[in-house]
Amino acid sequence: MDSFFTVYRKGIIPLLSYLPILFITISILIFISFSIMNQLNVRNAIQANNLTAKYVTNMVDSSLKNISIDAQKLVETGGTLQKFLDAPSDKALEFDISNMLSSLMVRYGLIDSVYLYRAKDGKVLDQSTIRPLSQFPDESFIRSTLDKPYTGVWSSPRERISGGLGSPTSVPVTSLGLKIPRDSGSLGYLIINVKNDALKSYIDQMIDHTITTAQLYDAQGTSFFNEDRSVSSSDRLSADVVSNYTGWTYRISIKGGQLLDFLFHGSTLWILLGLSAIVMAIGSTFYVTRRNYKPIESILHRIERFSSLVKTGDAKAKSNEFAFIDQAIERLITNNMSFQEQQQEHLVIRRQQFLQQLLKGEFGDDRGAWEQEWQHFGLSAGHYIVGVLELDSYVQFGLKYNPNDQSLFKFIISSVAVETAEQNGLRVVVEWIAKNQLVMLLISGESSLLEHQILQLSEQIRAWVEGHLDFTVTIGIGMPADDETAIARSYEDAEAAVSRKVSLGSNQIIDAVEVRGRQDGEWFDYLEMIRTIVRQLRMSEQDWQNELKQLFGEMAVHRLRKGDVDRLLHYLIFHLEYELDGALPEVVKPWQEGVKPALAAAVEHSDTLRQLELDFQAALTQLASHICELSQSRRHNTLMREIRDYVAEHYMDPNLSLTMLSDRFQISSKYLSQLFKESIGENFSDFLIGLRIDNAKRLLRETDTAVQAISDQMGYSNPTSFIRVFKKIVGLSPGQYRESLTKTAARGSGQEEQERLERM
Structure with missing residues (x-):
């Protein structure tokens, strides 16, 4: 037993005396490894700062460029x-x-x-x-x-x-x-x-204040934000990016960078320290071996005491430094993830901006930027055609679904468009450019198949939406474009085509070829119809309903765009309000509180002419009932109707005047003039001139009677007076009016002949 302990003390215990040396050496090497890893993390942080600086530079330059562009337009x-x-x-x-x-x-x-x-x-x-x-x-x-x-x-x-x-x-x-x-x-x-x-503030929104700071300097190194440090200062933990547009320098730095900078600069020191630790371990091994003659207990005691002291002091230092580095790394990772998300959002915005510029044709002068963006989004040159998908009845769509559901449905429609194109072997770019419009840019190497492909793709998308969703879409198709500069024209054609759904109907495909070259009709004809409707409404005549139906029928025949229909109907609302305010002030209150808001809502919310006609018919019928009740309550209503009928029958009499009417109906001319203004809304002379000009226009349209003969029939002894009054009322002389009607008829017959040939 004694010999066993002797062997143990002389063999095992001296062997265990090397453990402190091994522990210290491994600890130093591990610490050095962590330091090197930390250096790599710092470099990654610097790279992240560089990306952030470039992103900030691009966003600020883009905002300043937009301000400069708008200012140059001014x-x-x-x-x-x-x-x-x-x-x-x-x-x-x-x-x-x-x-x-x-x-x-x-x-x-x-x-x-x-x-x-x-x-x-x-x-x-x-x-x-x-x-x-x-x-x-x-x-x-x-x-x-x-x-x-x-x-x-x-x-x-x-x-x-x-x-x-x-x-x-x-x-x-x-x-x-x-x-x-x-x-x-x-x-x-x-x-x-x-x-x-x-x-x-704009730059601060793009960085994380907890770990980074941002400075901005001009070309001379002057700080924009009253910073003490200039642009020429040396800081290896910051990233500087110089703007090509302004020449300014954007600097993104890490907060609390003194310890990190020390670790970054101390890379050589850590390597020397590691080599020194290895040399020290080898030397210590030889030293301990040579000193084995001392009592083993004393050596073990001293090594144990020394090892405990080294562990205590070293662990405290490591805890402080590594806790800080761990927090910094965690924040850097979180910031990097946030930065990646911002990059994805920026990519979406950049894609939308690029498509907007492409559709507006704004890349023609900067070919380099065009090629860069074109390649960035994986697009290739070829032949193009644009389709515009528009959600039908968007107001009802917005009221029925909350914003999240609306976004989901829009995502579904764009995904269906992409997947349908892929199934057909087509290359298509889709993007929502407005709250209710999706642009589809079809790219093909062969121009002969473009129209067929876009029509087939659009019909499949329209049919899918109609069959699987609770709403419908209308798609307008533009003309083919043989190069990038013609894409804007194709988009304009597609947008013009889809805007005609107000007259052609919704839930269908509208090709620009079908509506190209169609005239929107003569505007003064529409305005004359509107004035007739207003006059008949104001005078409680029932023919206003037929005139209103004829107005919507003419707009449907000429396939007016949504914008043109809105302008005409807004003019009707304005003219009706003007006439009511002057002639029937008692009706103004119900008009302002009920009828006018209903008409404005119809123009805003209706997608088709049929719905517009029904809404206007209902609102104007309500107004007509108010006017009829007012007219019946006014004095001398029957007498004024007889006088008006008499004037309408004898308007061609050159001797017709207030004096003549006064003698015939036994009423003073002054009071008769007042009754005319109250009952009809205009004075006697204007009413008589209106009747004569309306019938003169009818004769000019329907007969070949000479202007002088028409002047005699209308009660004008001098043709010059008739021509002057006609031009003042209509805006054209009688000859010019008849000539414009001839040109309109010629265009209409030519258009009908062209449609007949197309059907053949």
């Missing part, structure tokens, strides 16, 4: 701004320009102020008033801008002086000045100020 030659600068002083024009500048500020929240300098009289117009340059708070900047050889570039950060001359205040801004005209600036300057605090 200063175009011949525009309203140039009229203000070149024309004599006009309060109304100054008010319009001030509203235009205010609308630009409303459209872009970054804008702090906009003002316009007029070189002719040295005055400055802003959103509140116009005043001489010497009284304008920001006079010094305007004068410095006048001396610059070129404008159109965003300035370095500056202090904009605002407020009165007695108590001026300064606001940090960056400014954009544009010459008017652009080449000389002889008329004046447009100056737009963007508040630096607004830029900072």
Whole structure:
């Protein structure tokens, strides 16, 4: 037993004396490994900062470019701004320009102020008033801008002086000045100020304040946000991106970067420390081996005491440092995930913007940007055609479903469009460009099959929606486009085609070929129908219903667009309100409270002419009942009807006058004139002229009677007087009116002949 313990003490115990050395060595190497991993994480953080800086740069540049583009549109030659600068002083024009500048500020929240300098009289117009340059708070900047050889570039950060001359205040801004005209600036300057605090708030929305900070510097290294550090400072834990548009530098940095910077710079130190640990371990092994002659208990005791001290101190340091690094890594991962989500959202927005520009044809001047975006979205060149899908009865759709359900249905429709195209072997790009419109861009290598393919695809989508959903869609098809620049025209044709569903009906496919070349009819014919409807309503005649039916029938025959139908019906509402206000003030209250809102709602919510006709028929019938009740209650209603019938029968009598009527019906001419105004809504002479002109127009349309003969029949002894009155009422001379009718008939017969040939 004693020999056993002797062997144990001389063999096992000296072997265990090497464990502290092994523990220390492994601990140091593990710590160094963690440090190297931390260095990699720091580098990943720097890369994430670089991506964030690029994203911030792109978003800020895009906003500033949009402001610059809209401002350049305002200063175009011949525009309203140039009229203000070149024309004599006009309060109304100054008010319009001030509203235009205010609308630009409303459209872009970054804008702090906009003002316009007029070189002719040295005055400055802003959103509140116009005043001489010497009284304008920001006079010094305007004068410095006048001396610059070129404008159109965003300035370095500056202090904009605002407020009165007695108590001026300064606001940090960056400014954009544009010459008017652009080449000389002889008329004046447009100056737009963007508040630096607004830029900072806009940038802060795109970063995580808990771990990152953002700074912005101009080309000279001046800070926009009053930072002490300049752009030239060295910071290896930050990412700098220089904008190609403004020349500004965007810096994204990590907060609390001192420890991380120490770890980053100390990579060589950690490697040397690891090598030193290995050398120390080897040396210690030899040292312990050589010192085995000392009592084993003493050595073990000392190693145990030393090991416990090293573990206690080292563990505390590791706990503090690694806890911080762990939190930083966790936040970086969370921020990176959030950044990826923002990137996906940005990609969707970028795709929508690209498609909007493509449909508007705005890439023609910048071929490089066109190719970059085209390749980014995986599109290839070829032949194109555009279809526009529009949800039918969108107002009812919005009332029936909540926003989440609406988004789901829109996603379903776009997915059906993509999957149907893939099943047919077609390449299609779909995007919702409006709340109720989906654009489908079909791409094909062969132009001969484009129309057939888009028609087949559209019919499959329409049939699927009708069979599986509770609503329907109408799809308009544009003309084929042989290159990218013609896509905008194809989109315009498709949009025009789908807009005609108001007259052609919903839940169908409308090809631009079917409606191309169709005339919308002569506008004065529609206006004359509307005036007749209003007059008959006001006079309680029952024929207004037939006239209303004829009006909607003419709009359906000519296949008017939704916008044209809306304009005509709004004119009917306006003209009816004007006549009622002048002739029947007692009816104005029920008109304002019931009839007018019903008519306006019908125009806004109805998708088809049939529904519009029913809604207008119901509302106007209600109005007609009010007018009829009022007419029956008025005095001398029967007498005025007899007088009106007599005038309608003898309007061709050249001697017909108030005096003649006064003698015939035994009533004073003055009181008769008053009754005419109250009962009919217009004086006697206007009523008589209206009857004569209406019948003259009928003779011009239906007969070949000469103008002089028509003048004699209408009771005019002098043809010149007849022509002058006719032109004043109609807007055309009798000869011009007859000629316009001839041209309209010729176009209509030619169109019918073309349709007959197409059917053959």
